[in-house]
Amino acid sequence: MNGTTAGRLVGVDVGGTFTDLVCLDPSAPGGIRLAKVPTTVANQADGVLAALAAAGVEAGQVEQIVHGTTTTTNALLERKVARTGLITTRGFRDVLELGRRTRPTSYGLTGRFEPLIPRELRLEVAERVDADGEVLVPLDEAGVLAAVEALRTLGCESVVVHFLHSYANRAHERRAVELVRQAWPEAAVTAGSEILSEFREYERGTTAAVNAAVQPVLRRYLDRLAGGLAQQGYARELLVMQGNGGTVAAGLAADQAVNTVMSGPASGVIAAAYTATAAGFPNAITYDMGGTSSDVGLILDGLPRIHAELDLEYGMPIHVPMVDVHTIGAGGGSIARIDEAGLLRVGPESAGATPGPICYGRGGTEPTITDANLVLGRLDPDKLLAVDHPVTVDDVAAVIQARIGDPLGLSAEQAAAAILQIANDKMAGAVRMVSLARGHDPRDFALFAFGGAGPLHATALARELAIPHVVLPARPGITNAIGCVVADLRHDYVNTLNTPLSTLDIADVHRLFREQEAAGRATIEAEAVEVERIEARRSVDMQFQGQSHILSVALEHGEPSLESLEQRFAAAYWERFAVELPEIRPVLVNLHTAVLGKRRPVPLAALAGSDERQATAEAAIIGRRSVWFEGTGRVDTPVYRRERLPEEAAFAGPAIVAQFDATTVIEPGQSARLDRDGNLLVTVRVGEVR
């Protein structure tokens, strides 16, 4: 590397197994440096620094580092969080433990739930505001101070202040926070309405509790990482990925630590949105298939679908705006078995990474989707990434024969094919439900597949779903890291009005929108990161009076009139439900502004950088093998090496396209083409299906 930082951009994403790094570096051969190193679980920062070293990147010579971390998500799932206390309205400390009166599954009465803040750390003070924001009981300031002392004695390092109806009147919450900060400057303090100014006390309170519980954890982690990078001479602000698909300066990230939850899947979808839009597919379903599960997202008009209704696990709603990613319980490690009714099932049980599929040779004994792919020739037996001890294809086939084939009267190959078909059928069904539940028909989308196993199944899924186009990005295995380099700065603001349009003062709407935008602009300016321009996107959540569902409606630029709100809502409702309800009054529930600091566009073609390109597609063929396909059975199939394919290469299926960390299957009758950015575009014949 030379001595300047010009144009050198690093995205580094920590995943469950690997830490991936991509460095766009004009001085590198092909313009790109990549690294994949094992994730260091105890301190992810070590893996990040190791990835920089592995890629030969000196932090001091990088213009910008953008980082995706699972620190907060893991802390929550493993409950390794800061000891957190709650100060809340008298009479309501159990709101966070009682939840919304549910159970984890529809059937079975043995579920469990532990709130993030145990009962002994939830304290009450006298105060009460009603739904109109009117103060019924004044804030007991002495009570707040007494609670602070108690929580300090109980060993808390973080505090949530969460009062009923604070979305309607924040005065008590603000004053209480002020008192806590004065009396206890060392504590991390989160006010419920600061994170989320929406009604629904359980969701708002839990979201605040999540923020408080991970805030010290994230702060410590980012301090350590920033320190490590500074030692290597990195002087710029480190940017951190958020669940909303945007980035935030590391110095501000911990204040709203909850926003970094689920940032990994979000950054995958952001990369997909950027890449698919550039490839001419602004409407896409993303399919990120990993070892234990798969993530599905929707991209509409080039923008990832955002929602604010994540349940990280049972009883842990996190209602901040996030990229809407739905996780389905099928991945390469999903186990196939015969159930009590004698039917073949695939998943949801998974062999995970350990012991993993049989073919990993780590002691796995149950046949998985990956094993079926191996037996059917879709995966190259010589190239299994994670293999510890060699297991032959025959070994795997023998287990599939015994476990699945014999009970069903099938050969090993037929049994493997059955596993694959049922897995694809199930995954296609799940993708369908994800899009339908959000009001979209999958046939109107392209399928954008990534992750270790996504490209292996994408074309079959597209066929099942009658999706005509599949996009396979240049680097399917490091998509999340790419999301880091293409993401904009982003801050979201939500205010609840919950007022029928008939009694709404539109001036309030305009004022709140202006305040939201101003807050976003101020925050981005404070981040001191170079942006090309700042952009605000406004939307409203609306419903018909009496309904509980809300519908999010995007607004054009400029200040909306009452009429335009009504019209846009009616149009959106019609598009979504094909129902007109002129008799019923529309209600404006929430105002939402996303403020984006647009960063310089990233040259995607650099990601496809390769010095192995050949003159023709034929020359990229590195071998042939016998591969099983639905409908045709075994076919002698050419294996292309992706790095050798020339730009605009076109070829027909059946084909296998192999690359460093992914394998793409192209079925007979499908055709593929490599575009200028290195995406593989596959056209699927969908005429005969559904």
Add this chain to the structure above:
Amino acid sequence: MSTSLDPVTLAVIQNGLQQVCAEMDVAFSRSAFSPVISETYDRSDGIYHRDGGALIAQGEDGLPVFVGTMQDCTAAVIERAKKVEPGDVFIVNDPYLGGTHLMDVKFVKPFFYKGELFCWLANTGHWPDIGGAVPGGFSASATESEQEGLRLPPVKLYKAGVLDDEILSIILSNIRIADQRIGDIKAQAAALTVGERRLTGMLERYGRDTVDDAIAELRRRAAQQMRAKIAAIPDGSYDSEAVVDSDGVVDAPLFIRLTMTKQGEELYFDFSRSSPPCEGPMNSVIATTRSSVYLAIKHIFPDIPINAGTFEPLHVADPDGTFLYARYPRPVSGCAAEVSQRIAEAVFAAMTKAVPDLLFAAPAGTSGNFSLGGLDPKTGRGFVCYLISGGGYGGHMGGDGLSNGCSTIGISKTTPIEVVEQRYPILYEEYALREGSGGAGKSRGGFGVRYKVRLRRGKARASFVMDHGRVGPQGALGGGDGAPNTVLVERGGETYTPLHLSKEQGIAIAEGDAITVETPGGGGYGDPRRRDPERCARDFRRSYYTADQIRERWGVVLAEDGSVDRAATQAERS
């Protein structure tokens, strides 16, 4: 299994049928108007056989109490339908024809493929009102069906795809808040259209005969799967009992007495020793009685599929002459929400004797229905507010019971306090975990809820249909019972407990009056003296119980600082 039916096709068709139901569920709840359906999922969608209405598949996200009722109701429609054509949709809510309570309105639609009847599609949606004496329909003291609301025999609401305005106008003239119902009606019918479209796609792809064969084969296999579960239960007869507080009219307990007999691969449920039919609305119609048994079994074996085959080895003898087999005009508005849960509790209790390791102590088992109707002087508009509450679940082999779980027969979420206070003139003074309510045990029961609401302005009438006020949810294997439900009315400065403990209708209250409700805790599981004392100390730290309660119920003595006094505990427990 016919030759065209390979194992892959069979599994794919099973998944496909399930998917059709799931898509109907989504279509219904996403576009439904009333929160009861859109938010609390009080609805279900399914596919039924053309001969007799046997259940082919039903959505896994439907309300559990509908698992067995919709096939009975579809059968009743098939029996009565003279001529059907594509696009017809029957509407029916008659409880005595395969129903639950009147509020559960079913739409039943014949599905034609290439001009031939292939199967029936049906769904149920809980309407927020169906007329009758009480807004919302949960009467505590009706003595005949007519007081409970509008009863619809199977009639065609849509004829060849066209909504019949005359029938619609009869319906809308007999229910409250009628102006919003059209949104639900359209959503409910549209869900069946979605099912029709998806099923057509499936038949196009696999062929009518293959799908037919698969349906028969899946039914056979579901029966086989259920039988495999039953075979593992020791042969024998197991008696159990569950008590309904009263029928709301006569202040006397109603007993559900079950003898469950397991023989080979079959289970027989005999309720014939239960109380006779009652005057008030706590009678159960036979479809609900059967369905309650099915849903209890499904709670015990959650992974069994739901189709007619599953029910084959479960034999529920018609409990003629008891309150569990109501005939017209017996009032039944309490059966779906309350009696059903007592029936399930009796099944749990019998099964606990047979296979204790699989079971759990009794859950709170009441929907905790509290409704408040009146006129808000601030808005000048009428309102009907329902509060449905959860309670503690029972302890089990794997751990303590869940707190504030929803009813056995439901899957819904509560309405947030902030939403209730926005919409209705009431103010919560408290919404808290009910301390001490979980039954003692090696695994203790979960906790119920304690809430208090006050009317801020105007006048209103309050009604309750709850249960488990007389005795708490049963403990299991030596565990203690959960705390019973309580209701306290504070009216004009005086407080009283309703005569029927958990049921009363039309209590007139005014500004400043308040109601306090405490819902049941779950039963405890196993000998309390075998609970780890450290768990007891933690429960004390969290103020779940007082030190005295810990000592009395678990024999654990705590020192001043809340830590376990080992020596004293040993002495106490020996």
